Amino acid sequence: MLRVPAVLKPIASILHQAGYCCYLVGGAVRDMLCGRRVTDLDLATDATPQTVMKLFRRVIPTGIEHGTVTILFKGRQYEITTFRSDGDYGDGRHPQRVDFTRSIVEDLGRRDFTVNGMALEVREKRLIDPFDGRGDIRRRLIRAIGDPEQRFSEDSLRLMRAVRFAVQLEFSIDATTHAAIRRHSDGIRRVSAERIRDELSKMLVERDAAGGLRIMRETQLLRHLLPELLEGIGVPQDSQAAPDVFEHLLLTLNGADPQRLDMRWAALLHDVAKPRCVQSDSAGALHFYGHDTLSAEMASAILVRLRYPRRLTEHVAHLIRHHMFDYSSTWNDAAVRRFVARVGPHAVDDLLLLRAADSYGKSGRRRADPAINELRRRVAAVVQQEQALSIRDLAVNGNDLQREIGIPSGRDMGTVLRFLLESVLDDPAQNERQRLLTIAERFYRERIAGPRQR
Numbered sequence: 199m200l201r202v203p204a205v206l207k208p209i210a211s212i213l214h215q216a217g218y219c220c221y222l223v224g225g226a227v228r229d230m231l232c233g234r235r236v237t238d239l240d241l242a243t244d245a246t247p248q249t250v251m252k253l254f255r256r257v258i259p260t261g262i263e264h265g266t267v268t269i270l271f272k273g274r275q276y277e278i279t280t281f282r283s284d285g286d287y288g289d290g291r292h293p294q295r296v297d298f299t300r301s302i303v304e305d306l307g308r309r310d311f312t313v314n315g316m317a318l319e320v321r322e323k324r325l326i327d328p329f330d331g332r333g334d335i336r337r338r339l340i341r342a343i344g345d346p347e348q349r350f351s352e353d354s355l356r357l358m359r360a361v362r363f364a365v366q367l368e369f370s371i372d373a374t375t376h377a378a379i380r381r382h383s384d385g386i387r388r389v390s391a392e393r394i395r396d397e398l399s400k401m402l403v404e405r406d407a408a409g410g411l412r413i414m415r416e417t418q419l420l421r422h423l424l425p426e427l428l429e430g431i432g433v434p435q436d437s438q439a440a441p442d443v444f445e446h447l448l449l450t451l452n453g454a455d456p457q458r459l460d461m462r463w464a465a466l467l468h469d470v471a472k473p474r475c476v477q478s479d480s481a482g483a484l485h486f487y488g489h490d491t492l493s494a495e496m497a498s499a500i501l502v503r504l505r506y507p508r509r510l511t512e513h514v515a516h517l518i519r520h521h522m523f524d525y526s527s528t529w530n531d532a533a534v535r536r537f538v539a540r541v542g543p544h545a546v547d548d549l550l551l552l553r554a555a556d557s558y559g560k561s562g563r564r565r566a567d568p569a570i571n572e573l574r575r576r577v578a579a580v581v582q583q584e585q586a587l588s589i590r591d592l593a594v595n596g597n598d599l600q601r602e603i604g605i606p607s608g609r610d611m612g613t614v615l616r617f618l619l620e621s622v623l624d625d626p627a628q629n630e631r632q633r634l635l636t637i638a639e640r641f642y643r644e645r646i647a648g649p650r651q652r
């Protein structure tokens with residue numbers, strides 16, 4: 199299973215000829231042993247960064263203060279890091295000093311988890327595994343190297359890395375390591391929002407992302423990072439497969455496309471405000487009036503807090519705001535057009551995907567929903583026919599209305615244009631310059647200018 203990628207041989211022999219060694223380290227060794235696709239090939243050597251810079255022709259000193267240089271070799275980039283032993287960690291995130299060492303075992307000892315603490319000697323294909331990473335791969339365990347208490351107090355990012363690797367590899371977290379994460383969970387507050395965002399993003403696009411949120415709940419990380427989700431624990435809702443809002447959100451999350459981070463967030467947060475909106479009527483039935491709007495606001499606040507790009511945040515909030523539509527076959531074509539106009543042609547497909555995830559979150563089963571399939575077909579027809587769906591698509595614009603009818607620009611103009619759009623959504627045949635001018639004129643005189651004069 200351990201095949202040294204051929205491209206590493208010439209790199210290693212440059213180092214060997216100069217009297218240094220060359221190891222493949224970290225994620226690549228782990229992923230090879232797990233039978234997973236290997237992405238980056240990270241190398242470690244006892245040569246100093248200055249020496250590495252001299253030995254290779256095309257090098258970039260990407261992280262020279264940490265001993266890392268990037269070499270460009272046959273069109274690809276490789277990071278080579280000099281064996282390190284980290285000094286004390288002052289701020290719970292970064293070592294105060296980095297010392298170089300001649301020992302690969304010492305270098306592996308500063309790494310976070312046993313599965314990440316292995317090295318493959320490139321020339322002899324020898325595996326260096328001082329912390330039994332291979333055993334933990336067999337046992338499917340994430341286990342801290344050395345004393346977990348110390349390792350998590352050194353660097354709080356490791357708290358989230360443990361969860362993320364557990365989800366990515368579909369491993370459990372070793373009990374002692376798990377207990378240490380829980381004990382040190384409040385350290386996560388020292389980690390920058392950007393780093394937390396990146397860990398959460400990697401976790402959320404895995405098949406069983408919900409499993410990661412469960413670990414975060416057990417270890418208290420959720421209380422610090424996404425406390426809003428905990429409000430749903432014990433709040434019942436209409437779903438056979440999930441006892442409460444919290445479980446419904448986790449199930450919906452797993453029901454969404456794992457390749458789509460935005461859909462995963464929309465699924466996880468679509469009902470997040472339900473606990474704040476719950477009301478019971480005189481018959482004892484629960485209602486969550488307004489939870490779509492408030493969930494969209496809460497989702498937006500959460501994603502801004504995690505420093506997600508505005509595009510993603512807005513799209514997720516938009517989907518959540520519109521997720522409560524209630525389709526039935528009795529909708530006429532105008533109703534379908536109004537639905538597409540309200541949601542926007544750019545978002546309507548995703549909204550139907552969110553609905554599919556939501557019904558998985560209720561039933562725990564993936565089944566085709568004939569009504570939603572019908573709506574999808576009808577929406578596609580509307581979008582394909584390029585019928586007018588927004589004011590921009592109308593056959594007249596504000597300038598026309600001002601010039602031809604004398605409507606002043608401003609609020610009244612907006613009212614008239616919206617009325618025209620309503621008319622065209624009702625009947626696309628109206629979308630013609632002369633007809634729209636006639637409608638606009640009548641509407642303006644009878645409903646806006648006229649009543650004002652009376």
Ligand code: ATP
Binds near residue numbers: 223225226238308310
């Ligand atoms: P992936 O790149 O797939 O997320 P990886 O294992 O390559 O996984 P990186 O973040 O690229 O993870 O780090 C490379 C290696 O550096 C890790 O395998 C681990 O040995 C070490 N490492 C990274 N971050 C830390 C950390 N915070 N504490 C200790 N060791 C770390």
Ligand code: MG
Binds near residue numbers: 225238
């Ligand atoms: Mg990596």
